Amino acid sequence: MREKKPALIITFSTTTDAMGMEKFCAAQHLPGRLIPVPREISAGCGLAWKTPVETKDSLLQTIEEAGLHWQDVHVVELWA
Amino acid sequence: MxxxxxxxxxxxxxxxxxxxxxxxxxxxxxxxxxxxxxxxxxxxxxxxxxxxxxxxxxxxxxxxxxxxxxxxGDDSKAQEEGEVTCPVPGGSQNDTVVVISSETMGTGSDELGAALMKSYIFSLTQLETLPRTMLFYNGGAKLTVQGSAALEDLMSLEAQGVEILTCGTCLNHFGLTEQLGVGGVTNMYDIAERMGSAGRVVRP
Incomplete structure (x- = not known):
């Protein structure tokens, strides 16, 4: 059955930042994936990082320590 | 009774x-x-x-x-045949056939194009009305195999009833026949038939 579930969405100012996030997370085996920015939110670039809500604190801390740039953090209901 | x-x-x-x-x-x-x-x-x-x-x-x-x-009545047909379909929002399908003929979406940058194609396939999972069939050929065949970044989304679409078909000749050409990760293998006759009978064909 299709159902909507909350997901953590991290947005970026530039596409380069978003794709940099994908490369970093793949290399570090961090959770999440690149998706188009959901319609409900607006951001500088059209790609966003989607990850389980419960990974928020550890993920943000890790990418901050790594010096990655992101714009904003939202929780959005998406079809799971 | x-x-x-x-x-x-x-x-x-x-x-x-x-x-x-x-x-x-x-x-x-x-x-x-x-x-x-x-x-x-x-x-x-x-x-x-x-x-x-x-x-x-x-x-x-x-x-x-x-x-x-x-x-x-006495002469009604047996009940076993036929699947139950649900043409309702959230689980519905139409007669759209989506054709994926490349790993990338658009031209200009292959790195960006790959990210766009992944985004497109994810977006399909978020539609109220899902396509009936997705056809993958040429470079598109690389998206339905093990290790593809789009595999999870395609498996989700298949679970919702979207038919996922990949060109067998193309899998063979890329040496990926054994790595197919979602859906079935098809041939050019099926591809021609499905495109011809589609209500509309979408090629991102």
Whole structure:
């Protein structure tokens, strides 16, 4: 059955930042994936990082320590 | 014999399944009356009845209350064949065929194009109305194999009833025949037939 579930969405100012996030997370085996920015939110670039809500604190801390740039953090209901 | 089925509050395909079970219990000719709370269920039940050669009529009893009455005769067809489909928002399909002929979306940058194609396939999972079929050929065949970044989304789409088909010649060309991760393998005759019979063909 299709159902909507909350997901953590991290947005970026530039596409380069978003794709940099994908490369970093793949290399570090961090959770999440690149998706188009959901319609409900607006951001500088059209790609966003989607990850389980419960990974928020550890993920943000890790990418901050790594010096990655992101714009904003939202929780959005998406079809799971 | 007469049986009544209460399918109020039930989402598709439950009303159809409950009704089919009641018809089985009749074990012969008779009447089955099903109460449902939405017009889509009325349509699903009516289509099922027509497919099986049952007499069928329906009426609106009130706001969000409908009655569908089926007359099962001696000569009605057996009930086993046919899947229950649910043309409702959230699980619906239409006659759109999506054709993926490349790993990338658009031209200019392959790195960006790969990210765009992944985004496109993810976006399909978020549509209210899903495509009927997705065809993958040439470079597109690299998206349906093990290790593809789009695999999870494609498996989700397949689980919702979207037919996923990849060109066998293309898998063979790339040496990926053994790595197919989702859907089935198809040939050019099927591809031509599915594209030709589609309501519309979408090629991102």
């Amino acid at each position: 007469f049986k009544q089925v209460n399918a109020m509050g039930d989402a598709c395909p439950t009303p159809v399944i409950k009704t089919k079970n009641a018809i089985k219990e009749l074990n012969g000719p008779g009447t089955v009356e099903t109460l449902v709370d939405n017009p889509i269920s009325v349509q699903n039940l009516t289509r099922m009845a027509i497919n099986h050669g049952y007499g069928v009529k329906s009426e609106k009893l009130g706001d969000n209350q409908f009655r569908v009455v089926m007359e099962i």
